[in-house]
Every structure is written in structure tokens, then in C-alpha cells.
Amino acid sequence: MLSKNQIKFVNSLKQKKYREEHNLFIAEGTKIVPELFVSDIIVKQVYATSEFFRNNKIASTIERFEIKENELERISALMTANEVLAVCETPQHQLKMDSLKDKLTLVLDDIKDPGNLGTIIRIADWFGIENIVCNNDTVNAFNPKVVQATMGSISRIKIYYTDLIDFLKNQESSIKNQVFGALLGGESIYEKTLPLNSFIIIGNESKGISEKLLPFITDKISIPSFSHYKTVSGEAESLNAAVATSIICSEFRRR
Amino acid sequence: MLSKNQIKFVNSLKQKKYREEHNLFIAEGTKIVPELFVSDIIVKQVYATSEFFRNNKIASTIERFEIKENELERISALMTANEVLAVCETPQHQLKMDSLKDKLTLVLDDIKDPGNLGTIIRIADWFGIENIVCNNDTVNAFNPKVVQATMGSISRIKIYYTDLIDFLKNQESSIKNQVFGALLGGESIYEKTLPLNSFIIIGNESKGISEKLLPFITDKISIPSFSHYKTVSGEAESLNAAVATSIICSEFRRR
Numbered sequence: 001m002l003s004k005n006q007i008k009f010v011n012s013l014k015q016k017k018y019r020e021e022h023n024l025f026i027a028e029g030t031k032i033v034p035e036l037f038v039s040d041i042i043v044k045q046v047y048a049t050s051e052f053f054r055n056n057k058i059a060s061t062i063e064r065f066e067i068k069e070n071e072l073e074r075i076s077a078l079m080t081a082n083e084v085l086a087v088c089e090t091p092q093h094q095l096k097m098d099s100l101k102d103k104l105t106l107v108l109d110d111i112k113d114p115g116n117l118g119t120i121i122r123i124a125d126w127f128g129i130e131n132i133v134c135n136n137d138t139v140n141a142f143n144p145k146v147v148q149a150t151m152g153s154i155s156r157i158k159i160y161y162t163d164l165i166d167f168l169k170n171q172e173s174s175i176k177n178q179v180f181g182a183l184l185g186g187e188s189i190y191e192k193t194l195p196l197n198s199f200i201i202i203g204n205e206s207k208g209i210s211e212k213l214l215p216f217i218t219d220k221i222s223i224p225s226f227s228h229y230k231t232v233s234g235e236a237e238s239l240n241a242a243v244a245t246s247i248i249c250s251e252f253r254r255r
Numbered sequence: 256m257l258s259k260n261q262i263k264f265v266n267s268l269k270q271k272k273y274r275e276e277h278n279l280f281i282a283e284g285t286k287i288v289p290e291l292f293v294s295d296i297i298v299k300q301v302y303a304t305s306e307f308f309r310n311n312k313i314a315s316t317i318e319r320f321e322i323k324e325n326e327l328e329r330i331s332a333l334m335t336a337n338e339v340l341a342v343c344e345t346p347q348h349q350l351k352m353d354s355l356k357d358k359l360t361l362v363l364d365d366i367k368d369p370g371n372l373g374t375i376i377r378i379a380d381w382f383g384i385e386n387i388v389c390n391n392d393t394v395n396a397f398n399p400k401v402v403q404a405t406m407g408s409i410s411r412i413k414i415y416y417t418d419l420i421d422f423l424k425n426q427e428s429s430i431k432n433q434v435f436g437a438l439l440g441g442e443s444i445y446e447k448t449l450p451l452n453s454f455i456i457i458g459n460e461s462k463g464i465s466e467k468l469l470p471f472i473t474d475k476i477s478i479p480s481f482s483h484y485k486t487v488s489g490e491a492e493s494l495n496a497a498v499a500t501s502i503i504c505s506e507f508r509r510r
Binding site: 115119122123125126127128130151156190223224225226227228229238239240242243246247250251253254 | 370374377378380381382383385406411445478479480481482483484493494495497498501502505506508509
């Protein structure tokens with residue numbers, strides 16, 4: 001049986017304020033939670049059905065609560081609860097510029113949609129990108145919707161929040177990576193040289209890359225469109241932010 | 256003022272049953288509706304604020320209803336209504352095998368998530384793919400969530416629903432396109448020859464391509480992963496269906 005306080009506590013973690021206060025986040029489902037058990041993420045509590053406990057070995061350091069499905073529904077952030085909810089410690093990574101040297105790193109400027117951020121984290125995992133640097137206004141990576149959309153990749157990628165202007169200034173005077181940004185009139189990514197010591201800036205879903213970051217971009221790139229049509233505004237049709245990220249990462253990696 | 260019957264009628268179009276009964280669908284927002292005005296889609300009614308009517312020229316054949324924002328909220332399918340809702344005729348395209356000859360066409364096998372289908376339609380538009388053939392269980396393309404996620408591309412792409420086994424049998428004995436499917440152990444898309452007279456089968460979000468379609472695949476492909484990790488199940492990490500579609504389409508087009 002779940003107590004009222006437990007229900008209140010777990011539900012509070014759906015809000016950023018309480019996640020930060022407790023330094024905890026929630027993850028759910030039989031696909032994602034077992035990934036966390038074998039990752040560097042510290043799982044504190046597991047709320048699950050008897051079936052989940054039968055099928056999964058749980059470390060003795062984790063507090064376990066066997067509950068019924070209807071109780072799980074009361075703490076779940078999913079449309080349909082799925083056997084298990086885990087409360088985990090939010091990892092705290094220190095952003096060290098040297099660790100980004102000679103690597104491909106994503107820089108997110110104001111990604112607002114949790115599904116997009118989750119998908120971008122999953123793409124980073126697929127393409128062996130270890131670090132994602134976000135501006136402070138990008139949606140919180142430990143938002144339950146983001147965690148779900150990562151399908152477990154959240155446990156394998158280091159995500160930092162910082163002031164991007166300071167960050168890009170610092171890197172210019174230290175590791176000097178190339179900085180790529182997708183912009184109208186940029187060079188086709190299919191033809192461009194794409195070195196591995198690079199930052200790729202991904203802009204906001206509707207506004208693109210902020211004007212204040214443009215001076216830091218060393219290489220303007222674009223994904224060529226093969227569309228037969230022009231839109232009303234006369235601009236080229238756009239791609240979803242996560243889709244654009246995937247095509248750019250694929251191009252960097254295939255060479 | 257909207258009548259109760261109007262509110263009921265527009266809201267009914269959020270359900271597939273009523274969309275099919277009336278052969279109508281709804282589209283919303285200042286980005287998408289103006290795209291429909293200049294497309295082949297027949298717009299029947301526009302429900303909009305005075306501001307929208309001030310800023311947009313509307314053909315005289317369209318019934319117009321000037322309403323207040325709080326009335327728009329009552330018929331909108333969006334979290335936040337956005338100036339305009341249009342009721343449009345659902346286009347009926349006849350699937351003719353010959354029109355798919357020498358072209359790149361997407362074949363969707365059981366795509367369930369409206370956001371994924373919308374994003375795939377948008378990707379098709381970007382890469383100049385004119386036709387998408389779906390199995391009958393793929394989510395309905397005129398579902399309001401799909402329409403929104405296409406960002407207007409729904410007006411430019413022909414979408415067909417059919418039995419995929421019959422369809423793939425017919426194409427084998429007529430136009431004989433190559434049939435590509437992303438499968439474990441497939442050849443790297445970065446190294447494979449990718450001809451333009453091809454079908455690309457995209458499988459269900461969790462189950463992949465159905466077993467009954469496998470015999471029709473002439474070319475097994477895969478998107479190489481660069482991940483440093485293995486997942487618990489030992490399988491390779493997966494990519495979201497729309498993301499995989501975008502990387503595959505990009506590879507077909509860049510050559």
C-alpha cells in the first residue's frame with residue numbers, strides 16, 4: 001500500500017522545482033528502468049508490480065515497494081502505467097572544456113519540446129556523442145516526458161545546462177573547436193568537410209538559432225531540400241529539430 | 256457566435272468515424288491554414304478571429320465564421336488555439352502503380368504515433384517524395400495531431416491506405432521497384448547502392464517491419480550505430496521511426 005505522502009512525493013518529482021530540491025527524477029517502464037540498473041545512474045526507489053519484481057533482479061541498495069497496478073496509475077506520468085516506476089538521483093556532471101576536445105558535441109539553443117529533446121538525446125547515443133550542452137532555457141532533461149522519449153539513453157549521455165555565450169567564448173580561447181550551425185544559405189552538409197572536433201548548434205523549433213550566438217558560428221551549413229514546392233512565406237519548408245539533428249549527425253559520422 | 260450544432264460538428268471531426276462519414280478533416284493555426292489556401296486541398300469553412308481575417312485573403316467559395324478566441328478554444332484540438340481552424344475536404348487519391356515507377360516512395364507498416372506519421376510526411380515533403388503508401392492499421396493521416404505535425408506538408412503529399420501484401424505482390428509483377436527495409440544485419444546504407452526507383456518500408460515503432468512483409472524486401476539495409484554502449488537486451492539501441500526515415504531518405508537523395 002502506498003501512503004498519501006509517498007504518492008505526493010513521487011508526483012512532486014514531475015515538477016522541475018521539486019526535482020531540483022530533492023536532486024531526484026523519475027523513470028518508468030520495463031524498457032527504460034532495467035537500462036538504469038546497469039548504468040551509472042543511482043536508482044533510489046523502485047515502485048513496481050509483483051510481476052516486475054519476479055522478472056528483474058534488483059540491487060539490495062534500492063528501496064523496493066511492491067504495489068498494485070491501480071496504485072502505480074496514481075504516481076505514473078504515463079498515459080498507461082507500465083509495471084515499474086523508479087526514483088533516481090539526478091547525475092551532476094561538471095562541464096570541463098578539455099573533455100570536449102577532439103569530440104563531436106551537440107549544443108542546444110532553446111529546445112522547448114520534451115519529445116524533441118528526448119529524441120535528440122537518443123540520436124546522440126546512437127551516434128556515439130557523449131556530451132550535450134544546453135542553454136539554461138532548454139527544457140529540463142529530467143522532465144518525465146524527456147526521460148521517456150530517450151528510451152534509456154538518458155543514462156548514457158552527459159547533459160549540461162549553461163550560458164551558451166560564455167561557453168562559446170571560453171571554447172574560442174581554449175580548445176578552439178569548429179562551430180557548425182544550420183542556417184539559411186549555409187553550405188550543403190553533403191559537400192562540406194566535417195571534422196570530428198566540432199560543436200553542432202541546434203536552434204529552437206520555431207525561431208532557429210538565436211542571433212546572439214551567430215558570431216560564434218565558424219561554419220554555416222544547410223540540409224538541401226528536394227521539395228517540388230515553395231511554402232506561402234516563400235521560405236524553404238523546414239525540418240523538425242530532432243530530424244535535422246539526426247541528418248547532420250549521420251553526415252558527420254558516415255565519413 | 257457559434258451554435259451548439261457547429262461546435263458539435265467540428266468536434267466530431269476529431270474522430271476518424273465522423274471524418275470518414277463527412278469526408279472532411281480539420282487543420283489549425285496561422286502556419287498551416289494559409290498553406291492549405293494555396294494547395295490542392297479544398298477548404299470548405301474557416302473559423303477564425305477578426306485578426307486572422309484582417310491578415311489573410313480568403314477565397315469567396317469558403318464559408319467564413321468570425322469568432323472570438325474563447326469560442327475557438329471550444330472547437331480547437333490544440334492545447335492553445337491559434338487564430339484559425341479550417342474544415343477541409345479529405346483528398347481522395349487513387350493508387351495507380353504506374354505513377355510510382357522510377358520514383359522513391361515510402362511504405363509505412365503500422366506507424367501508430369500521430370507525431371511520428373506527421374513528421375514522416377514532413378520529411379517526405381522535404382526530400383521530394385510525392386507518395387506514401389500505408390497499411391490500413393497505420394494511424395489516420397487526417398487525425399488532427401498528424402495534420403499539425405506535418406506543418407502543412409499534408410497538402411503536398413499523396414497518402415494511400417491499402418493492404419500492403421497485395422500492394423507489394425502487385426508491384427513485383429508490374430513495375431518491379433526495389434524494396435528496401437531496415438533490418439538487423441542489413442547492409443550499411445552508407446555503402447549500399449540506392450537507386451531512385453525504390454520503395455522504402457518503415458516498420459512499426461516497437462515491433463519493426465511485420466514478418467509477413469519480409470519476403471518482399473529485395474534489399475536489407477541498416478543505419479550503423481556509433482554508440483559506445485550495449486543495451487540490457489544486448490540488442491543495438493534503436494532510433495525513432497521518423498528519425499530513421501530521415502536518415503534513410505537523406506542517403507537516397509544525397510547521391
